[in-house]
Amino acid sequence: MSILLLGGRVAASAASISPxxxxxxxxxxxxxxxxxxxxxxxxxxxxxxxxxQARRATVGYNLSFWSHLKFGVPSTLIVTAIGLALIR
Known part of the structure; x- marks a missing residue:
């Protein structure tokens, strides 16, 4: 939601540089x-x-904050590195 609120300002600032x-x-x-x-x-x-939904499933997999973070941090770092390389 904050993207919708701040997006206009970011775009307006960038538009002052070039389309x-x-x-x-x-x-x-x-x-x-x-x-x-x-x-x-x-x-x-x-x-x-x-x-x-995973917790409620028949198997009842319990995904904790920390177990998600073990996957989330490395994958976010990889995607960030690739994205920065593409943006430049």
Missing amino acids: ASEKKAWLILAWVSTVAGNLSLLGSAANLIVCE
């Missing part, structure tokens, strides 16, 4: 908000929904 900068600003903003949601279990509502 290409405005487009790049929106792409970076969308990318960062997506990557940030993958970092921790609380980073996205979708993460919490899947966690709860």
Whole structure:
């Protein structure tokens, strides 16, 4: 939600530089908000929904904050490194 609130300001600041900068600003903003949601279990509502569904499943898998973080940190770092290389 904060992306919707701050996106206009970011885009307006970038637009003062050039139209290409405005487009790049929106792409970076969308990318960062997506990557940030993958970092921790609380980073996205979708993460919490899947966690709860997994717990309720027949198998009853219990995904804790720390077990998600073990996957979330490395995957976020990899995606961030690739994204930064592509953005440049």
